[in-house]
Amino acid sequence: MAKKQTPLRIIPLGGLDGIGKNMTAFEYGNDMVLVDAGLMFPDDEQPGIDLVLPDYSYVLENEKKLRGIIITHGHEDHTGALPYLLMDLGRKVPIYSSKLTLGMIEAKLQEFKLNSPKFREVKNGTHINLGVFSIDFFSMTHSIPAALGVYMRTPAGSVLHTGDFKLDQTPIDGVTPNYQAICRYGTLGIDLLMSDSTNATRPGFTQSEAAVGPQLRHIIKNATGRVFVASFSSHIHRLQQVCDAATAVGRKVVVTGRSMVNNTKIARELGYLKISQEDIIDAYDVKDIPDDKIVVLCTGSQGEPLSALGRMAAGEHKSFTITSDDTVIISATPVPGNEKSVQSIINSLSKIGCTVYDRSNTLVHVSGHASQEELKLMLAMTKPRNFMPVHGEAVHLRAHAKLGLKMGIKPDHIFIADNGDTLEMRNGKVSWGDPVESGVVYVDGLSITDADPIVFRDRQKLASDGIVTCVVTFAPRSKKVGDVEIACRGVSFSSDEQLISEAQDVVREHVSVTAGKDGTSVDMLRKNARNSLSNFLWSKTHTRPMVIPVVMEV
Amino acid sequence: MAKKQTPLRIIPLGGLDGIGKNMTAFEYGNDMVLVDAGLMFPDDEQPGIDLVLPDYSYVLENEKKLRGIIITHGHEDHTGALPYLLMDLGRKVPIYSSKLTLGMIEAKLQEFKLNSPKFREVKNGTHINLGVFSIDFFSMTHSIPAALGVYMRTPAGSVLHTGDFKLDQTPIDGVTPNYQAICRYGTLGIDLLMSDSTNATRPGFTQSEAAVGPQLRHIIKNATGRVFVASFSSHIHRLQQVCDAATAVGRKVVVTGRSMVNNTKIARELGYLKISQEDIIDAYDVKDIPDDKIVVLCTGSQGEPLSALGRMAAGEHKSFTITSDDTVIISATPVPGNEKSVQSIINSLSKIGCTVYDRSNTLVHVSGHASQEELKLMLAMTKPRNFMPVHGEAVHLRAHAKLGLKMGIKPDHIFIADNGDTLEMRNGKVSWGDPVESGVVYVDGLSITDADPIVFRDRQKLASDGIVTCVVTFAPRSKKVGDVEIACRGVSFSSDEQLISEAQDVVREHVSVTAGKDGTSVDMLRKNARNSLSNFLWSKTHTRPMVIPVVMEV
Incomplete structure (x- = not known):
C-alpha cells in the first residue's frame, strides 16, 4: 500500500x-x-x-x-x-x-x-x-x-x-x-x-485612487479659509494627494491627531510620503500663517468623538477652532456601524457653518x-x-x-x-x-x-435597564432581619427617595417572613430579596433593572 | 400710541x-x-x-x-x-x-x-x-x-x-x-x-413610487420558490404594488409581523389597500399551497432581530423556515443607525443560500x-x-x-x-x-x-465596564470591620475566585485602618472602600468597573 x-x-x-x-x-x-x-x-x-x-x-x-x-x-x-x-x-x-x-x-x-x-x-x-x-x-x-x-x-x-x-x-x-x-x-x-x-x-470597476486628486485640488484651490482634511492615517497615497494639492497652491500642511502624526512620520522617513520639510509645519506655528495658506490633515474620518476632527467639531480642540470660513473634507467612507457618528460630526460642522465635502456630495473618496x-x-x-x-x-x-x-x-x-x-x-x-x-x-x-456571552448579556442588560443593589442584614440566631440598604445606578428613579424607602420596607417585610421560617438558607433570603424588590419596581415603574441582592449575616 | x-x-x-x-x-x-x-x-x-x-x-x-x-x-x-x-x-x-x-x-x-x-x-x-x-x-x-x-x-x-x-x-x-x-x-x-x-x-428628483413596481413584478414573476418581501408596514402603496405583482402571477399573499398585520387590516378596511379576500391567506393555511404560489409580506426591513424577517433569518419563526429556494426582497432603506442590523440579516440569509434583493443591487425602494x-x-x-x-x-x-x-x-x-x-x-x-x-x-x-444625563452616563459606563458591588459591615462601637462581600456583573473576572478573595482582603485592610481612626464617618469608609477596590482592580486587570460601596453598621 x-x-x-x-x-x-x-x-x-x-x-x-x-x-x-x-x-x-x-x-x-x-x-x-x-x-x-x-x-x-x-x-x-x-x-x-x-x-x-x-x-x-x-x-x-x-x-x-x-x-x-x-x-x-x-x-x-x-x-x-x-x-x-x-x-x-x-x-x-x-x-x-x-x-x-x-x-x-x-x-x-x-x-x-x-x-x-x-x-x-x-x-x-x-x-x-x-x-x-x-x-x-x-x-x-x-x-x-x-x-x-x-x-x-x-x-x-x-x-x-x-x-x-x-x-x-x-x-x-x-x-x-x-x-x-x-x-x-x-x-x-x-x-x-x-x-x-x-x-x-x-x-x-473600483475607481483609481488618482480619481480623487482633481476634486481635492479643486476644493483646496478654491477655498478661501483653512481646509481641514480628515482621512485614514494609513492611507498614505490619499495624504500624498492632499499634500500635493496643498503645496501646489502655496499652502502649508499641518498634521494633527496621534495616528496621523505617527503614520506620516513613518511614511516620510521611509520615503513613501513626499513633502519637503518647509511645507509641513507644527500646529503651534500656525498662528503666524494666514488661513488661506493652511491645510490641516487630521484624524476623525470615522466620527470618533475624541479624534482631532471630533474635538474640533465640538469646539474642544487645543489648537484649532473651526469657523464658518473654513472648509472640511471628509476623505473617507464610514466603516459600517460608524454612519451615525460621522453624520453627527457633519451636523456639528453644519451648525458652525463651514463648508463640508464628503462622499455624499463630491468624489473625495474611492x-x-x-x-x-x-x-x-x-x-x-x-x-x-x-x-x-x-x-x-x-x-x-x-x-x-x-x-x-x-x-x-x-x-x-x-x-x-x-x-x-x-x-x-x-x-x-x-x-x-x-x-x-x-x-x-x-x-x-x-x-x-x-468569548463569555454572559458578560456581554449582563452589560447589555445593565445598559438598557440599570442596576439596583439591595443589601439585607440578617442575624441567624435571632432570625431577625435588620437594615436594608438600596443603591441604584442607571435607573430613572434614583432620586425618588419615597420610592426607595417603600422598596426597603417591601424587601424587609418579605425577607422577614422567610427568615422567620425554619430551615431558611441565606440563598433563599437572597432570592427572596431579589424577587420582592424586582416585582415591586416592576409594579411601580414598569422597569426591570438588574437586581443584586446581598445578604450579610451579622 | x-x-x-x-x-x-x-x-x-x-x-x-x-x-x-x-x-x-x-x-x-x-x-x-x-x-x-x-x-x-x-x-x-x-x-x-x-x-x-x-x-x-x-x-x-x-x-x-x-x-x-x-x-x-x-x-x-x-x-x-x-x-x-x-x-x-x-x-x-x-x-x-x-x-x-x-x-x-x-x-x-x-x-x-x-x-x-x-x-x-x-x-x-x-x-x-x-x-x-x-x-x-x-x-x-x-x-x-x-x-x-x-x-x-x-x-x-x-x-x-x-x-x-x-x-x-x-x-x-x-x-x-x-x-x-x-x-x-x-x-x-x-x-x-x-x-x-x-x-x-x-x-x-426623487423617483416615483411607481418606479419600484416593474422590479417587484420581475422578481416575483421569475422566482421559483416563495418570495418574502420586508417593508415598512405603513407604506401601503409599496404593499399594494407587492400585492398586485403577486396576484398578477397567481400567487397568494400572506401577511406576518404584528404591525404589518395591523396596518394592512386598517388599510383594507378603509379602502386604501385593495386585494380580494381570496388572494390574502392566513399563515396557517400556507401548507396546502405550493411554494411558487406564495408571497409573504413581512416586517423586519430595519433588521430588527425580533421582527418576522429577523426570526426567519435566525430560523426561529413559528410559521416559515427560509430555504435556499426562496427569494427575499428588502423593499426599504435602513434608517440611519440600522445599517449593521440589516447587513447582519442579509448575511444570515446569504448563509441560508436564498436569493436576496435589496437597494444595493436592485431598484426595490425609493x-x-x-x-x-x-x-x-x-x-x-x-x-x-x-x-x-x-x-x-x-x-x-x-x-x-x-x-x-x-x-x-x-x-x-x-x-x-x-x-x-x-x-x-x-x-x-x-x-x-x-x-x-x-x-x-x-x-x-x-x-x-x-433628560437625565447621569442616568445615560451611568448606563454607558455599566455597559462598557460592568459593575462591582462591595458591602462592608462595620461596628461603630468597637470600630471593627467585619465581613466584606463583593458581587460583580458584566466583568470578565467574575469567576476568578482568587482575585475576588484578594480584593475582599484589600478592602477589609484599607477600611479597617480608616475605621480605627477617631472621627471617621460612614461616608469616609464608603469612599475608602470604593477607592481601594477600584485601585486594586485597575492594578490587576486594567479595567475600571463602576464600584458601588455599601457600608452596613451592625
Whole structure:
C-alpha cells in the first residue's frame, strides 16, 4: 500500500465572518507559515471590549512548526494581532513584509515594549523559502502603499493569496499590480486562489485612487479659509494627494491627531510620503500663517468623538477652532456601524457653518477593494483550479463564489469556509479537512479572554435597564432581619427617595417572613430579596433593572 | 400710541434637531393649533430608553388655548406622541386628519385604552376654522397614503406647512400633490413656508413610487420558490404594488409581523389597500399551497432581530423556515443607525443560500422625501416671503436654506431654528421671538422623565465596564470591620475566585485602618472602600468597573 501523501493544510483562523482579523495558517508536515495577523474592532454586541482577536490557539499548539509570519500590508485588520501573538509565542519568529508595513508594525510593537523583532524586509519579486514553502511576493494596489500578494508552492500544490487589493492602473506611486507575475503564476499553475471579497457585491470597476486628486485640488484651490482634511492615517497615497494639492497652491500642511502624526512620520522617513520639510509645519506655528495658506490633515474620518476632527467639531480642540470660513473634507467612507457618528460630526460642522465635502456630495473618496469586474479579471489571470473567497462577510464570500462560477470554476472546486474549517491539498486537488479550534478572543484591559456571552448579556442588560443593589442584614440566631440598604445606578428613579424607602420596607417585610421560617438558607433570603424588590419596581415603574441582592449575616 | 399688533407665534417643539418627533405649535392671542405630535426612536446615546418625545410643556401650559391638533400623515414621527399628549391634556381636544391617518391613530390609542377620541376627518379641499385660524388642507404625496399639507391664515399673516412630502406625478393611488391649490395659495400670498428638509442634500428628483413596481413584478414573476418581501408596514402603496405583482402571477399573499398585520387590516378596511379576500391567506393555511404560489409580506426591513424577517433569518419563526429556494426582497432603506442590523440579516440569509434583493443591487425602494429639484419647485410654486426649513438634521436644514437662497429668498427672510426657538409674524413680516421651554422627554417603562444625563452616563459606563458591588459591615462601637462581600456583573473576572478573595482582603485592610481612626464617618469608609477596590482592580486587570460601596453598621 502506497504511503498516504502529506497534504498542504489551509487553515483560515479569521477573516471569513466579517471584515477584519485576517489570519490564515498554511501547514505542510513539520512546516507552517502564517499569512497576516489582524484584529477587528468590537461593535455594539460586544460592549466595553477594546479589541477582538482571532483565536490562534492552533498556531501556538504548533508553534515549533512556525517558520515565519507574512504580513500582506499595514492595515490593523492584518497586523493588529501581531503584538499579542508575538507575546504568546515562546521564541522570535521572523516577520516578512514590505518596508512600510514593517515600519508601521515596529511602531506598534514599541507601544507593547516588544523590541528587536526579527524583521525580514521583502518586496515585489522577492523569493524566500520557509521550510518546504517556496514563496514569491508580488506588488498589489490597495488603500495603503506597499501591499503585497503571495504565491506559495509546496510539494502538494500551489496557492495564490491576493491579500487586500484593487486593480489600480494609475496608483499615486506608479506601482501597479504586478500583472506579469500574476499571469506567470497562472501559467505555472495555481491550485488554489484565495482572493479578497470585500467588494464582491459591487458591480463594475473600483475607481483609481488618482480619481480623487482633481476634486481635492479643486476644493483646496478654491477655498478661501483653512481646509481641514480628515482621512485614514494609513492611507498614505490619499495624504500624498492632499499634500500635493496643498503645496501646489502655496499652502502649508499641518498634521494633527496621534495616528496621523505617527503614520506620516513613518511614511516620510521611509520615503513613501513626499513633502519637503518647509511645507509641513507644527500646529503651534500656525498662528503666524494666514488661513488661506493652511491645510490641516487630521484624524476623525470615522466620527470618533475624541479624534482631532471630533474635538474640533465640538469646539474642544487645543489648537484649532473651526469657523464658518473654513472648509472640511471628509476623505473617507464610514466603516459600517460608524454612519451615525460621522453624520453627527457633519451636523456639528453644519451648525458652525463651514463648508463640508464628503462622499455624499463630491468624489473625495474611492474604495481600496476590487469590485466585481476586477475580481473576474483576477480569476481570469490566475486561472485557478480551486477557489476560496476570503476577507468578507457571508454575503461577500457568496457573491464572490458566484463570480467564480461565472468564470467557469466548477461548483465543487469552490470552497466557502468558516473560520476554523480547513482545506487539504494533495497533488493540487483540494478537499475539506478536519476543522481546528477557532473563534475569537477579547482584549478587555489586560485580560485576553474567550468569548463569555454572559458578560456581554449582563452589560447589555445593565445598559438598557440599570442596576439596583439591595443589601439585607440578617442575624441567624435571632432570625431577625435588620437594615436594608438600596443603591441604584442607571435607573430613572434614583432620586425618588419615597420610592426607595417603600422598596426597603417591601424587601424587609418579605425577607422577614422567610427568615422567620425554619430551615431558611441565606440563598433563599437572597432570592427572596431579589424577587420582592424586582416585582415591586416592576409594579411601580414598569422597569426591570438588574437586581443584586446581598445578604450579610451579622 | 397705537396698540402693538398681536403676533402669530410659530413655535417648533420638535423636528429641528434630527429626523423625528415633529411638533409645531401656532399661537395667535387666545388660540393655539398644533401641527403633528410625533416621537423619535432612541439611539445608542440613550441606552434602555423606549421612546423619545418632544417636551410639550408649552402646549400643556397653554392648554386652554388649544383649539385642535392637526396630523399631516400617519407615520410615528408625526403621530407617536399623541397618546402621551392626550393623557396629559385635561380635556378632549379635536384631532384633524385624513381617514387613513385617523384609522392608524385609533388603533394606537386603543393600545393605551384611550377611547372615543374627538376625531375630525378632513381631506384634500377641506376648510376649517379653529379660533382665528382659517385652515385649508391639500393632498401631498409621501411614503404613506393620504398625506396632507396645511395652509393657514391668521390676522397676522399666512403659513404653508408642507408636512413630509415628495412630488410624485405617478403615485399608486393616482392622488398627486394638489399643485393647483399650492399655486393658488402662492398667489393669495404665503408669508412663511415651512417645508420638509429630509432629503435637502440630495440632488435631482426623487423617483416615483411607481418606479419600484416593474422590479417587484420581475422578481416575483421569475422566482421559483416563495418570495418574502420586508417593508415598512405603513407604506401601503409599496404593499399594494407587492400585492398586485403577486396576484398578477397567481400567487397568494400572506401577511406576518404584528404591525404589518395591523396596518394592512386598517388599510383594507378603509379602502386604501385593495386585494380580494381570496388572494390574502392566513399563515396557517400556507401548507396546502405550493411554494411558487406564495408571497409573504413581512416586517423586519430595519433588521430588527425580533421582527418576522429577523426570526426567519435566525430560523426561529413559528410559521416559515427560509430555504435556499426562496427569494427575499428588502423593499426599504435602513434608517440611519440600522445599517449593521440589516447587513447582519442579509448575511444570515446569504448563509441560508436564498436569493436576496435589496437597494444595493436592485431598484426595490425609493425615498418618500423630496430631493433638491422638488424642494426648489415647491419654493417656486409657493413664492414665500419667509422660509423656515423643517424636519431634518442640522445639515439638512442648512442645505435647504441654501436652496432657498438660490431661489431668491433674502438671507434675513430665512429662519434656521432650533426646537424651542420661536418666530413672530406681524403683517406678514417675520422676526425672532422669545424662546419657550423645549427639549426631550424619555419614556422608560411607565415613567416619562426629563433628560437625565447621569442616568445615560451611568448606563454607558455599566455597559462598557460592568459593575462591582462591595458591602462592608462595620461596628461603630468597637470600630471593627467585619465581613466584606463583593458581587460583580458584566466583568470578565467574575469567576476568578482568587482575585475576588484578594480584593475582599484589600478592602477589609484599607477600611479597617480608616475605621480605627477617631472621627471617621460612614461616608469616609464608603469612599475608602470604593477607592481601594477600584485601585486594586485597575492594578490587576486594567479595567475600571463602576464600584458601588455599601457600608452596613451592625
